[in-house]
Amino acid sequence: MSAARPPEGARTAVRSTQGNPVQALPADFAPRLIHWQARDGRHGLPWQGTRDPYRVWLSEIMLQQTQVSTVLAYYPRFLERFPDVAALAAAPIDEVMALWSGLGYYSRARNLHRCAQAVVADHAGRFPTSAAGLEALPGIGASTAAAIAAFCFGERVSIVDGNVKRVLARLLAFDGDVGQAASQRALWDLAQGLLPPQPSAEDMRAYTQGLMDLGATVCTRTRPRCEVCPARGLCLAFEREAIARYPVKTRRVQRRFERWWLLFAVRGDAVWLQRRPERGIWAGLHSPPVFAGEDDMRAAVPTGWPSHWTATEPVAHALTHRELQLLPHWVAVDEAPAGWAGEWVKRSALAAVGLPAPVRSLLGGAWDPQVLDQ
Numbered sequence: 256m257s258a259a260r261p262p263e264g265a266r267t268a269v270r271s272t273q274g275n276p277v278q279a280l281p282a283d284f285a286p287r288l289i290h291w292q293a294r295d296g297r298h299g300l301p302w303q304g305t306r307d308p309y310r311v312w313l314s315e316i317m318l319q320q321t322q323v324s325t326v327l328a329y330y331p332r333f334l335e336r337f338p339d340v341a342a343l344a345a346a347p348i349d350e351v352m353a354l355w356s357g358l359g360y361y362s363r364a365r366n367l368h369r370c371a372q373a374v375v376a377d378h379a380g381r382f383p384t385s386a387a388g389l390e391a392l393p394g395i396g397a398s399t400a401a402a403i404a405a406f407c408f409g410e411r412v413s414i415v416d417g418n419v420k421r422v423l424a425r426l427l428a429f430d431g432d433v434g435q436a437a438s439q440r441a442l443w444d445l446a447q448g449l450l451p452p453q454p455s456a457e458d459m460r461a462y463t464q465g466l467m468d469l470g471a472t473v474c475t476r477t478r479p480r481c482e483v484c485p486a487r488g489l490c491l492a493f494e495r496e497a498i499a500r501y502p503v504k505t506r507r508v509q510r511r512f513e514r515w516w517l518l519f520a521v522r523g524d525a526v527w528l529q530r531r532p533e534r535g536i537w538a539g540l541h542s543p544p545v546f547a548g549e550d551d552m553r554a555a556v557p558t559g560w561p562s563h564w565t566a567t568e569p570v571a572h573a574l575t576h577r578e579l580q581l582l583p584h585w586v587a588v589d590e591a592p593a594g595w596a597g598e599w600v601k602r603s604a605l606a607a608v609g610l611p612a613p614v615r616s617l618l619g620g621a622w623d624p625q626v627l628d629q
Contacts, residue, residue, distance in 0.1 A: 352609025
């Protein structure tokens with residue numbers, strides 16, 4: 256049975272566990288959101304029809320910093336290859352990274368693999384059933400743990416991911432800087448206070464999905480659709496005509512521009528690839544050697560290599576805080592580069608190797624004798 260609505264305009268006083276002042280919360284928010292999700296929320300996404308924590312967890316990790324439309328292409332392929340947590344735990348990390356190629360934020364894939372191994376090794380292949388237990392696993396943060404616990408086990412716990420922070424900051428006219436840890440804790444307390452008081456498992460799933468849907472489709476970062484928002488009559492930012500003010504975030508990360516020279520050394524049907532460091536851009540993936548400048552690149556090549564290289568069109572590659580311009584150079588060689596880390600990888604084996612998306616694209620399009628002037 257769905258949650259009963261309190262009187263219109265009723266508010267509940269909540270004090271933060273961090274000692275923050277009492278704030279009155281709209282008691283009508285949860286039932287409105289549950290009703291709206293059933294009628295106008297998103298339905299039919301492939302991970303919505305399951306209570307399997309493995310599948311919910313996989314979708315939650317993939318959806319971090321990634322559009323639903325992109326995840327829809329990756330999710331079924333992952334499940335086809337890794338149908339359960341045991342299959343993922345047993346897989347080589349390179350195969351996991353290869354299937355993840357193009358989704359970005361590759362630390363998610365490494366943590367996904369580590370988490371699967373921990374579930375198998377420490378929990379007999381079964382995910383913990385509480386948000387606290389889930390958060391103790393590698394790579395599962397508080398909001399992801401709450402989502403799994405609410406969707407799969409009906410736990411009364413709130414998610415507070417990036418979209419939800421925006422929804423709640425506007426709803427409550429929350430003046431704390433959401434980029435600061437203390438404000439995040441205070442907002443989490445308020446999110447807990449907004450939960451339906453004694454929800455059924457069905458209501459908790461609808462409420463949690465409703466928060467996600469509201470942030471993704473209505474209370475968007477730009478051009479929010481306030482006219483169709485179920486919380487319109489409760490939203491303090493809307494009431495004060497201050498939607499653009501929230502959420503408050505004073506620290507802005509400056510985007511940096513860098514040029515990377517990529518040296519593709521090709522021998523017959525194989526290319527020389529190196530594993531990137533475990534931290535930083537493209538961490539743990541394979542790529543051609545990367546240089547900060549053309550002079551550095553030419554100085555690093557072994558004596559006896561051809562002096563003529565083929566440069567192909569630069570490739571723009573946007574990351575969260577970085578704008579990269581990739582400058583590919585190609586050279587056909589007969590021998591391995593002495594002293595270089597790496598290995599020859601045949602073209603036929605590239606599908607099973609974790610490659611950054613632009614590198615995979617370059618290897619699929621520019622690698623032929625005419626381009627290399629052999």
